Amino acid sequence: MKKIKLKSIALSEISIKDSFWNRYIDLVDEIIIPFLWELINDNVEGAKKSHCIQNFKIASGKEQGEHQGSIFQDTDVSKWLEAVAYSLAKKRNPKIEKMADEAIELIAHAQCEDGYLNTYYTIKGKERWKNLFEGHELYTAGHLIEAAVAYYEATGKAKIMEVACRFADYLCEVFGKEENKIHGYPGHPEIELALVKLYRRTGKKEYLELANYFIRTRGEKPCYFLSEDCIKNKNYHFAEFEDFDLDYCQAHMPLMEQTTAEGHAVRAVYLYSAMADLAYEYQDQDLFLQCEKIWNNIVGKKLYVTGSIGSASYGERFTTDYDLPNNTNYSESCASIGLAMFSSRMFQITRDGKYMDVVENALYNTILAGISMDGRHFFYVNPLEVVPEIAEKNPTMRHIITTRQLWFGVACCPPNIARTLASLGNYIYSLDENIIYVNLFVASKVTAQLGGDCVELEMQANYPVDGEIKVAISLEKSKNKFTVAIRKPGFSNKVLVKVNGQVASFICDKGYIYIEREWEDKDEITISLDVAFRYVHCNPKVRDNIGKVCVMRGPWVYCLEEVDNGEYLSSIVVDTSKEIEEEYDPSLLNGLLCAKLKGKKIDYSEVKPVLYDEGKPQYIEQTFKAIPYCSWNNRGKGEMLVWMKEME
C-alpha cells in the first residue's frame, strides 16, 4: 500500500470518443437516464410500476397512500441521481438537471426533522434501526450519500449535500461505540464507502470514524444481529433469510479474520471496497492485507471468466472455491460493478495493474452484458450458458431470465449500470504526482495538471478490435517533464512502445509501462498490445469447465449463440489446434468482430429416438461463429454458450 493513493480526474476534464464505448455511454446520457426517470415516475407502459418517486411524494406529504415496492426502493432514485450527476459532470444538460432538481426537492421534503430519510420506514411508521440484519436502512442511506456527493461535485449545488450531511450527522449520533449508541452495523454494507466519500468531500472526520466503526465492529462475537428480533424470534421480513447464516452478510467473524470472500456477492464487494478505503485512510497495513487476501481469493478461486461473481442464486452468493457452474449461477450485474469498485480502489492504493485487469474484465463483459444495445432492457443475472427451454421449464434455473427485461422486482441493476457507465472516465485515467495513468484503452481526451502545467492527452483506440493505441500529447509550454504510465494488460505478453515512431525504452512495473521524459508538444506514444484471439482454459479444479475452452480477445470473452450456430451448442467441439479467424461483420449489431472457430458438432439428424443405447453419436465438421459476450441476446431469444468442449 502506498502512502498516497492515485486520484481521479474530474469527469468534466475527460471526453470520451470511442466507437465501442460511446455506443453505451451515449445511451446512458440520451436514453437510459431519461428513460429511468420515466420508470421511477411510473410513466412507462408495460413496465412494472416502481413507485419510487411516488413513495417520496407520500413521505413528504404531497400525496396520500401506502408505501409500495421493496424496503430499499429509495435506492433506485439515488442511483439514478448519481448517474445523472456523472452525466452532468461531463456535460450540463438543463432538461435532465431539472429532473434531478425536482427529485432532490422531493427527497429534501421527505427528510425527517432529525435528518432521518427513508420512505419505507417513514410511511409505514416502522420503528427505525430494529432490523439492521434485513432492514436496508443504512444501505439506503449510503446510496443517498453517494448520489449527493456526486451531484454536488457535478453541479456545485449544495441542497442534496445538505440533506446527506444532516442524515450522516444524525447517523453519527445514533451509531458508535459510546454506551448510549447502537452498537450495530448494516446487514447490507454500502454506508461505509459512502461515508468515506462524504468525509473526503467535506473533511468531516466523524463520517470516516463512523465508517471505521462499522468495519471494525462487524462480526465481533457475540454478533449484533443475533440480538435482533428477526433472528431471535424468526420474524423475518424476507422469508429466505431464515436459511441464511451470518456469513451471508459477512458477519460470521471479525473482518480482520476473514480471508475468503463469502456470502451475498454484492454485499461482499461493497464491504471490501470500504475496507480498502479505510485501510488507506488509516494507513492500516493489516487491514490492507485482509483486502489483498480476499481479493486474491475472489480472483484466484471465485471469479467467472466474464468478470462476474456469485455462483448460486439462493442467497445471490459466493459458494466455495472453484465452484463456478455456468448455467445455475447468479453473476449479478451489480456484483460485477462492486467488484470493479473494490478492484479500482485496490489499484489506486497499490498502482498494481492486476487490479485494473479485473476492472476491465468486468466492464467489457458482464457489466455491458447487463444492458441491451437499445439501452432499454436489462439483465440482472448473467449466466455463461443458457438453453431457453430448460431455463424456462426447470425451476432450478428460475432466476435465469432468457431475454432482458424492462424492469425488475428488485431493480438495482439498471441504475447501477447507468451510474457506472456515466462515470467510466474515472476508470480510464488516474493521476499521481507528475504521473498520468492510462488504465483503459478508450478513445478519449483528458486534461490534467502535470509538471506544473496543463497537459492534454488524446488517446486514439479501437480496442480490443485493434491492439494499437496512440496517445498524443499537447502541451501549453514547449517542454514538460512528467511520466505517462500505460497499463500493459495481463493477457498481452508482447508489447511494443514507440514515441514519435521510434521504439522507446520504458520501465515496466506491476503491469504498467512507465515512460518518463521531457515531452514536447505533439509527441505521440504508440503502444502495440497483443489482442489476437486466444483460447483460454480454466483451472481444472473448476469441474464445470474441465475439457472446455473459451475464446477471448483482449478483455472480451466470446460466446456462441444459437442464431449463428444452431441449437445444441453444447454438442460443439472446437479444434484448438486450428487458428481462430477474424471476421468483421458490419451488418451484425452495428458491426461486430466475430471469431470463426473450426470444429465439429453432433449430427442430430442421425440421432436415434431412444434415450439410452450403445452407439456413439456422429459428428459433422463445421465452422462456428462467436461474438463478444457483452453483445449476446440482442437478436432474440436463443441458446448461448461461453465454455465450449475442446477436441483432445
Added chain:
Amino acid sequence: MKKIKLKSIALSEISIKDSFWNRYIDLVDEIIIPFLWELINDNVEGAKKSHCIQNFKIASGKEQGEHQGSIFQDTDVSKWLEAVAYSLAKKRNPKIEKMADEAIELIAHAQCEDGYLNTYYTIKGKERWKNLFEGHELYTAGHLIEAAVAYYEATGKAKIMEVACRFADYLCEVFGKEENKIHGYPGHPEIELALVKLYRRTGKKEYLELANYFIRTRGEKPCYFLSEDCIKNKNYHFAEFEDFDLDYCQAHMPLMEQTTAEGHAVRAVYLYSAMADLAYEYQDQDLFLQCEKIWNNIVGKKLYVTGSIGSASYGERFTTDYDLPNNTNYSESCASIGLAMFSSRMFQITRDGKYMDVVENALYNTILAGISMDGRHFFYVNPLEVVPEIAEKNPTMRHIITTRQLWFGVACCPPNIARTLASLGNYIYSLDENIIYVNLFVASKVTAQLGGDCVELEMQANYPVDGEIKVAISLEKSKNKFTVAIRKPGFSNKVLVKVNGQVASFICDKGYIYIEREWEDKDEITISLDVAFRYVHCNPKVRDNIGKVCVMRGPWVYCLEEVDNGEYLSSIVVDTSKEIEEEYDPSLLNGLLCAKLKGKKIDYSEVKPVLYDEGKPQYIEQTFKAIPYCSWNNRGKGEMLVWMKEME
C-alpha cells in the same frame, strides 16, 4: 391392452433365496421394520422425532397434546403397516404382528364416527376437504386403504379392513358427480389406486366408481382447485405452492388430453398407475393409449439411466424433455417406486417386457440406492453426480444430502422402500391362464396352479453378476402342459435357451421367451443372458451427458467413487475402445463385482495456481474402479459420478 390382466402370486407362495436381494430383503424383515416401528414411536436416539404414533394417540383421546409433524404424517404409519403386511405374508412373525395390531388398534380408535380418519385434521379441528389442492387428506386415506388391503391379505384379520371400508364408504358419500357431493379430486393422487385395490378385494363397485370419478374429473375446466381458498386468497399451507401451476399436480387439462409426464413426479406416477388400473377395469382403450403415451414420454425423454425421475428439486418435478441434469436433480426414491408401480401395471395388462425392463432398472438402481447396506439410513434424493463440498456449500444443491440420513422432515421414502422390498415377489412372478411369467431373475421358489395342478418352480440365479439363470420344475403329477414365459431383458441381444441341457426352441414375443411344452418333473430350463459389462451412451439431446458414457452390467448402472479413484472424478476420461475388466472384490461391502476401466485423469499436481490461462491440463493414464450405483455411499462421504467423459 389384453382383456385379462396378469395376476400376482400370493407372497406366501414365493420364497426368495438370492445372494444379492436377500441382503436387502432380510434387512427389511429383520432390521428396517422393527427399526421404523421405533422411529414412528420416537424411540430412536439421534433421529428427528416423527410423532406418528403419538398423533394417533392424541387423536384417539389416549393422550393430550398438539398434532406434530407434517400434514400427511399418518402415511408413515400406513406405509410401515403395508410393509409389515408383505413381510407377514411371507412369514408370520408374532412379535411384529403384535406391533401391527397395536398400531391398528390405535388407528381404529382415531377414526371418527362417520368414518373419517386423519390425525392432523382431527386434532387441529380443521375443516375437512377445504384444501384438496394441498391438504393431502385423500392421499393419506389412500395409503391407509393400501395398508388395510395388504394386511388383510397377509393375516386374514378384518379389523383394519373394516376401518378402511368405513372410510371409503364415507368418501363415496362425500365425493362424486351428484349435486350434493364435492366435485373435487386430490392434489396428491394415491386414493385412486388404493380404491381400485379395495374394489378388487371387496368387489364393491362404488370404490371403483369413485376412483374413476377422480380420474375422469381431474383437469376439467374450470379447474376445481381454482375454487379453493388457498389459491383464490393465496392462503397456502405450503408457501412454495404459490409458485406452482396446475400442471404441478397434473390438473392443467383433462387426463384424456395429457400425453406428457408433468409436474411433481411422485404425484404423476401414482396417478398414472391408477389410470392404468382404470383403463383395464373399464377396458377403456383410449385411456390405455393415454397411459402408453405418457409412459413413452417418460421412458423416451425424462428417465435417468438409474431408473429415477424428477429433474428439478423445486416442485420435485418433471421439467421438460431431455432435461436430465446429474447434480441438481431430485430423483426421489419414492418416484422410482411409483414408476415401478406404473410400469408393472402396464406390463400386467400388455405382457410387454419393455415395462418390466423399467421396473428392473428402478429396482436395481435408485430404489436400492435409497437405503444403506445397514438398513438404517436413507436417501430421499438420488443424484448421479455428487461433490460433497459443493453440494454442502452451494445452495442450488441444498436438497442433495451427502450421506444417508436416519430420518427426514418429510419421511415418505424409508417406509416406501420397505414396502417395496417386502413385496418384491409380486414383481418377480406373474400368472396368466396356464402361463407363469418369470419377470425378474431373483433366486427363489414359487408354487402356482398351472395345468390344473400345483407346480413348483425353483429359480437359481446370481444375476446380474452371472447371466445364467436356471429354472427347475417340480410337478405333482408326472406330466403337465403349461407355458413358462421368461423375460429377455432389452439389454441382452443374445439369449440361449436350453431345457435339460438341450438347446430348446421358443417363441420370443415382446421381450418374453415363451416355452410351451408338456413338462416333466425335474425338468430344468437354462437361460443364458448377455450381462457383459457395456458402455451406454445417452441421447445427445440430453445436454448434460454429451461426450459421456456410463457403465452398465445387466440392469446395474455403475458409478465411480472418490474412495476408489481419488477426487475430481469429473476429470476422468475413459477409453471406451478398451475392454472393461471384471474384478470381484470380496472385501468390498460383502463382496462386489467391480468394473475396471482404462483411461486418463488430469494430473492435479501439475495444475498452476491461477484460475484462467492458456495452457491445457496434463493427463495421466490410469485404471479406474466402478461399483454398482446402488452400493454407493456405503464407505463414507465422497465424490460420486455416473456419467464419465469418454475419450474421442
